[in-house]
Amino acid sequence: MKTWFTMDEMTNEQDEAVQSDISITGIHFQYYLVCHRKLWLYSHNIRFESEHENVHIGRFLHKDRYKREKKEITIPGAMAVDFIRTSDGLELCEIKKSKRLEPAHKLQMMFYLSYLKERGVSARGTIVYPLMNRREPVTLDEDGIMRVNSVKTEIAKIVTNELPPPVRMKSCRKCAYEDFCFGDAA
Numbered sequence: 001m002k003t004w005f006t007m008d009e010m011t012n013e014q015d016e017a018v019q020s021d022i023s024i025t026g027i028h029f030q031y032y033l034v035c036h037r038k039l040w041l042y043s044h045n046i047r048f049e050s051e052h053e054n055v056h057i058g059r060f061l062h063k064d065r066y067k068r069e070k071k072e073i074t075i076p077g078a079m080a081v082d083f084i085r086t087s088d089g090l091e092l093c094e095i096k097k098s099k100r101l102e103p104a105h106k107l108q109m110m111f112y113l114s115y116l117k118e119r120g121v122s123a124r125g126t127i128v129y130p131l132m133n134r135r136e137p138v139t140l141d142e143d144g145i146m147r148v149n150s151v152k153t154e155i156a157k158i159v160t161n162e163l164p165p166p167v168r169m170k171s172c173r174k175c176a177y178e179d180f181c182f183g184d185a186a
C-alpha cells in the first residue's frame with residue numbers, strides 16, 4: 001500500500017473526499033457563478049425559489065412556447081433538462097428568460113454534457129432564449145471538461161465551509177433570498 005503522496009496527489013485525494021459527500025447538480029453549477037452564498041443556502045435545503053416571480057415566468061415560457069417538444073429529461077440528483085431533440089444526435093435544450101446569466105447557463109450545460117460523457121453518452125447543448133429569439137450552442141471540449149471538474153471541486157469546498165456573508169450585488173434584486181440576506185434593508 002502506498003504510504004506517501006505528492007502535494008498534487010494529496011490535493012486530489014482531499015478534493016475527491018469532499019466531493020464524495022455531496023451530490024452536485026446543474027443548479028449548483030449555475031449558482032456557483034451567480035453567488036456563493038446562494039449556492040450554500042440552496043445546498044443546505046434553505047430554498048425560497050418556488051415563490052419567486054422569475055420561476056413562474058420560466059414555467060410559462062416552457063409550457064407555452066415549447067409544449068410540442070419532447071418531454072423534459074430528468075436524472076435525479078444530477079440534471080433536469082427542459083427538452084431534448086434527437087433528429088441529429090442527442091441535443092439537450094434549456095430554456096432561459098434572459099442572457100443576463102449566460103455564463104452560468106453555459107457552465108450548467110457543460111456540466112450536463114460532461115455528466116453524460118462520463119457515462120458514454122455523446123450530446124451537444126443549446127440554450128434557448130425565446131424572448132430574444134436566440135439559440136446559443138454549447139459543446140464540450142477538453143478545456144470544458146477541466147473547467148467542469150475544477151468548478152465541481154470549488155463547489156464542494158464552498159458547500160462544506162461556513163455560510164458566506166451576504167454581499168450586495170446586481171443579482172440580489174432578482175434573487176429569492178434577498179429578504180433573507182438583507183431583511184428590512186432589501
Ligand code: SF4
Pocket residue numbers: 034035036037038165166167168169171172173175176177178179181
Ligand atoms: S440576495 Fe444577493 S447575497 Fe443573498 S443569496 Fe441572493 S445573490 Fe447572494
